Amino acid sequence: PGLVKNTYVFFSIEHLDLLERGGRIGKASSLLGTIMKIHPILSFDRDGELYNIAKVRGKAKLPSKLTSLVEKMKEENPGMKYIAMIADGNAKEELKDVRSHMKEAFPDPVYFMESEIGATLSCYIGDGVLGAGIQFLED
Numbered sequence: 001p002g003l004v005k006n007t008y009v010f011f012s013i014e015h016l017d018l019l020e021r022g023g024r025i026g027k028a029s030s031l032l033g034t035i036m037k038i039h040p041i042l043s044f045d046r047d048g049e050l051y052n053i054a055k056v057r058g059k060a061k062l063p064s065k066l067t068s069l070v071e072k073m074k075e076e077n078p079g080m081k082y083i084a085m086i087a088d089g090n091a092k093e094e095l096k097d098v099r100s101h102m103k104e105a106f107p108d109p110v111y112f113m114e115s116e117i118g119a120t121l122s123c124y125i126g127d128g129v130l131g132a133g134i135q136f137l138e139d
Contacts, residue, residue: 005046006136008073009085010053011117012039012062014128024050041065063097066132067105073134074106081137084109089117089129098130110137 013019016038020030033040039062041054056065074082084106088095095114103112117129 006138007133008043008070008135009131009133010041010043010066010069011087011129011131012041012056012066014039014091016040041069043069059094062094062130063101066098066130067101070102070132070134071105077136081110081139082106083111083113083135083137085113085115085131085133085135087115087117087129087131087133089131090127091130094128094130098132102132106134 016025016030016033019025019040020027025033032038037058039056039059040052041056041062042050043053045051054065054069056062070084084102086095086098086102088098099114106112117131
């Protein structure tokens with residue numbers, strides 16, 4: 001329970017049609033969001049439910065927005081040791097920018113973790129996913 005309570009993750013969605021098919025957004029939102037190149041950023045609430053925390057227009061803004069969301073969590077937990085995390089779902093090239101932003105913003109983690117987003121989550125949100133997060137360590 002402590003690990004989940006102290007872990008905050010944020011990830012982007014590449015394909016809105018999967019959210020539409022899953023009933024999370026309507027057809028009009030999916031179409032308009034695709035046309036406008038909107039990328040929702042999702043997170044999990046304390047009950048494990050997905051929720052939309054932010055939106056960015058265009059992929060280029062994703063690394064800085066993901067990093068700023070993680071920075072906000074660090075500001076709310078000053079002085080705590082932490083693990084910085086990044087992940088991708090078949091977006092290796094884009095992950096380079098997320099890595100660069102995160103390493104600059106978080107120069108002193110206990111550990112910097114990189115991983116791939118697995119099939120369980122990918123079947124709901126598709127490929128092209130980028131993620132960043134932080135896990136606070138209790139002394």
